[in-house]
Amino acid sequence: xxxxxxxxxxxxxxxxxxxxxxxxxxxxxxxxxxxxxxxxxxxxxxxxxxxxxxxxxxxxxxxxxxxxxxxxxxxxxxxxxxxxxxxxxxxxxxxxxxxxxxxxxxxxxxxxxxxxxxxxxxxxxxxxxxxxxxxxxxxxxxxxxxxxxxxxxxxxxxxxxxxxxxxxxxxxxxxxxxxxxxxxxxxxxxxxxxxxxxxxxxxxxxxxxxxxxxxxxxxxxxxxxxxxxxxxxxxxxxxxxxxxxxxxxxxxxxxxxxxx
Amino acid sequence: xxxxxxxxxxxxxxxxxxxxxxxxxxxxxxxxxxxxxxxxxxxxxxxxxxxxxxxxxxxxxxxxxxxxxxxxxxxxxxxxxxxxxxxxxxxxxxxxxxxxxxxxxxxxxxxxxxxxxxxxxxxxxxxxxxxxxxxxxxxxxxxxxxxxxxxxxxxxxxxxxxxxxxxxxxxxxxxxxxxxxxxxxxxxxxxxxxxxxxxxxxxxxxxxxxxxxxxxxxxxxxxxxxxxxxxxxxxxxxxxxxxxxxxxxxxxxxxxxxxxxxxxxxxxxxxxxxxxxxxxxxxxxxxxxxxxxxxxxxxxxxxxxxxxxxxxxxxxxxxxxxxxxxxxxxxxxxxxxxxxxxx
Ligand SMILES: Nc1ncnc2c1ncn2[C@@H]1O[C@H](COP(=O)(O)OP(=O)(O)OP(=O)(O)O)[C@@H](O)[C@H]1O
Ligand SMILES: [Mg+2]
Numbered sequence: 001x002x003x004x005x006x007x008x009x010x011x012x013x014x015x016x017x018x019x020x021x022x023x024x025x026x027x028x029x030x031x032x033x034x035x036x037x038x039x040x041x042x043x044x045x046x047x048x049x050x051x052x053x054x055x056x057x058x059x060x061x062x063x064x065x066x067x068x069x070x071x072x073x074x075x076x077x078x079x080x081x082x083x084x085x086x087x088x089x090x091x092x093x094x095x096x097x098x099x100x101x102x103x104x105x106x107x108x109x110x111x112x113x114x115x116x117x118x119x120x121x122x123x124x125x126x127x128x129x130x131x132x133x134x135x136x137x138x139x140x141x142x143x144x145x146x147x148x149x150x151x152x153x154x155x156x157x158x159x160x161x162x163x164x165x166x167x168x169x170x171x172x173x174x175x176x177x178x179x180x181x182x183x184x185x186x187x188x189x190x191x192x193x194x195x196x197x198x199x200x201x202x203x204x205x206x207x208x209x210x211x212x213x214x215x216x217x218x219x220x221x222x223x224x225x226x227x228x229x230x231x232x233x234x235x236x237x238x239x240x241x242x243x244x245x246x247x248x249x250x251x252x253x254x255x256x257x258x259x260x
Numbered sequence: 261x262x263x264x265x266x267x268x269x270x271x272x273x274x275x276x277x278x279x280x281x282x283x284x285x286x287x288x289x290x291x292x293x294x295x296x297x298x299x300x301x302x303x304x305x306x307x308x309x310x311x312x313x314x315x316x317x318x319x320x321x322x323x324x325x326x327x328x329x330x331x332x333x334x335x336x337x338x339x340x341x342x343x344x345x346x347x348x349x350x351x352x353x354x355x356x357x358x359x360x361x362x363x364x365x366x367x368x369x370x371x372x373x374x375x376x377x378x379x380x381x382x383x384x385x386x387x388x389x390x391x392x393x394x395x396x397x398x399x400x401x402x403x404x405x406x407x408x409x410x411x412x413x414x415x416x417x418x419x420x421x422x423x424x425x426x427x428x429x430x431x432x433x434x435x436x437x438x439x440x441x442x443x444x445x446x447x448x449x450x451x452x453x454x455x456x457x458x459x460x461x462x463x464x465x466x467x468x469x470x471x472x473x474x475x476x477x478x479x480x481x482x483x484x485x486x487x488x489x490x491x492x493x494x495x496x497x498x499x500x501x502x503x504x505x506x507x508x509x510x511x512x513x514x515x516x517x518x519x520x521x522x523x524x525x526x527x528x529x530x531x532x533x534x535x536x537x538x539x540x541x542x543x544x545x546x547x548x549x550x551x552x553x554x555x556x557x558x559x560x561x562x563x564x565x566x567x568x569x570x571x572x573x574x575x576x577x578x579x580x581x582x583x584x585x586x587x588x589x590x591x592x593x594x595x596x597x598x599x600x601x602x603x
Contacts, residue, residue, distance in 0.1 A: 051474070077476035085474070091467040102464050103475045105457060112485070115457035116449075122457075169475050 002065050004029040004205055005050070005081070005173055010059035010069070012045050012229075019045040021229040022059070027173070032199055032206045034216045036240075037226035038249065043209040044086050046226070047175045050207075051083040052076040063173070078106055080172035084162040084179065086209070090150040096161055097146040100133040103168035133168065140164050140194060155182040160191070167198065174198070176208040180215050188212060192219045217241065225249070264455065280440045285433060297432040298504075303544050304439035305500045308446045310524040310536035312493030315450060317530050318462045319486045320374065325382030326494045327518035328389040329359040333495025334502035334512055338405040339398055348411035349422075352499050359495025360488040367487040371480065386518045393510045404509035411438075411503060435504050442500065443537070446493055451533050453489070462486060494521075523565065529574050538576055 003026035012020040019042040027033050035043045048054040050061050052071040061069035068076050091099045107129070110121035137146050140160055145153065150161060159179055166174050179195065180188045192215050198204050210216045216223065217237040225233040225240060227249040233240055240246055265273075288296050309326050316323035337355035340346035346354070370381045393399040410425035428434045453459050465472040465479050473479055502508040524543050528535025546564070550557045568576075 053470070053474075072478075073473040074476045074478045077474055082476075083474055085470070089468060089471045089474075091464055091471065093467055094463070098460075102460050105461060106476045108457065110457075112456075112458050116452050118452075118456070165471065165475060 006062040013057045034220040041226040042229040082171035083175040086177040092151040103165045301439040304443040307537040307540035309497035312490035315490045322379040325385035326521040327513035328385035329491040329494030330498030330513040332359045333498030334508040337499035355499035356492040356495040360492040363491030406507040
């Protein structure tokens with residue numbers, strides 16, 4: 001069986017800086033795979049290339065055997081490979097619910113003119129988007145804040161909103177860039193559970209970049225480790241924790257701890 | 261289709277329709293100022309074109325080129341009617357579509373630009389179309405196209421819906437009604453656009469382009485659609501002006517007109533679908549009223565405009581109290597954002 005997602009010899013150069021160097025690994029369907037590594041290791045860059053937000057310098061990414069790298073982000077999103085953002089990225093003047101409703105537009109059955117004239121199909125879409133939004137927000141424990149403006153939310157909720165927006169697109173592969181950043185311990189624990197149930201209940205394959213090692217170790221099926229753009233290890237959490245090169249990479253970097 | 265329109269808004273709409281379709285004609289009949297028909301017809305037609313400009317603000321683009329699409333629509337309909345003997349009622353929508361088609365061709369390269377760069381390019385469009393019309397044979401160069409026949413009768417399945425304008429006892433009133441009708445349709449369409457999926461997608465990309473493309477919004481496609489619709493409005497407005505004046509010249513719409521379309525939108529208020537109507541009315545009448553000042557007209561006019569925009573940066577309609585979180589406030593935010601990000 002071909003893996004759901006294949007990263008093949010991906011290299012990214014920014015001028016003289018090599019952010020990713022010949023990175024290769026596979027992601028199986030239904031897997032939760034984490035990409036870890038010290039700051040500047042090239043994790044976000046890798047995610048951006050997978051979602052076509054950035055082009056590769058060389059190498060390719062395949063989804064279900066089809067090349068998805070060096071394309072347009074919206075086309076890759078339409079195929080079901082959807083990313084979230086490391087930085088706070090929201091629709092400022094929309095409420096939580098509106099954001100989650102608009103993120104479902106790919107599921108629309110009616111055309112733009114259909115919406116304009118308010119056809120049956122359009123009404124049907126609108127109703128089901130609303131219902132899905134409420135369900136999803138309930139599922140994510142965000143039901144209470146559905147009518148808040150996104151710009152008024154505290155940091156922890158902003159992360160959750162980012163994930164909600166990503167999930168609303170009904171992705172097959174969800175790329176979460178530091179989904180637990182800015183969350184306290186309890187919020188993280190809750191979020192880890194949620195991400196796991198996203199995989200279990202919705203069958204979404206999840207890739208995530210995270211610095212919170214306890215969270216990474218508990219949530220991941222497998223882990224890929226990047227250091228200075230190179231993949232230095234790949235394996236189960238247990239394997240990674242005992243990997244010489246990984247320990248070295250983390251001890252060598254002053255501002256990071258692999259909290260094991 | 262209009263299910264989220266409140267009863268108060270319906271009432272406002274009814275009052276507005278009553279005013280333009282009943283009260284104004286009565287007033288003109290009572291005072292005998294039939295010259296008002298021409299002025300008000302013009303205001304209605306220009307506000308359709310301004311409505312288009314308003315829509316381009318919705319995708320965060322400052323459009324100072326609507327005069328170009330007005331000219332294109334005017335010439336397209338004039339050529340169709342005079343050279344190819346096309347019925348006015350067919351020529352009108354085709355003229356709009358033709359302007360939209362040109363907008364797609366121009367928009368493909370230029371919609372990538374933002375802020376000042378986009379604005380500057382659109383600023384030269386009017387001049388380009390003018391020079392083209394001077395150069396082409398079919399547009400009759402500097403002499404333009406004159407003696408355009410008035411609209412024929414409009415009949416569907418043999419039933420005459422609108423009589424031939426040439427046989428009307430009062431064609432001015434006919435034009436006035438037609439222009440108002442088109443204006444009402446245009447603004448109803450604008451209202452629907454911003455309150456349906458296209459509008460929501462515009463708002464999403466307005467507020468965060470990266471996030472919008474991450475959820476699969478084809479941003480360049482949406483921009484193109486919106487620019488085409490905007491130019492369709494310009495084309496319809498232009499075709500109607502040509503029909504009203506029965507002529508079109510290379511300077512029927514000039515760069516100044518394009519700037520005015522944009523000012524109409526600013527003045528009415530970017531956050532309000534109906535802003536362009538009020539803005540057009542104010543600017544058109546404002547200019548005429550200042551005629552009285554002779555050579556000082558332009559100076560006083562410009563000064564007043566600057567003062568107005570300084571004290572009412574969100575347009576005249578912002579005088580109405582806006583509830584935070586209302587659609588209006590959100591649209592205003594989006595529009596404001598467009599300007600701020602127009603670097
Ligand atoms: N657009 C860019 N132009 C130039 N250099 C870039 C660009 N984006 C990233 N880089 C550089 O590439 C390297 C990898 O960056 P990246 O954001 O992928 O790291 P990261 O692993 O996500 O780090 P962090 O954990 O801090 O988020 C860094 O040195 C960064 O400065
Ligand atoms: Mg990063």
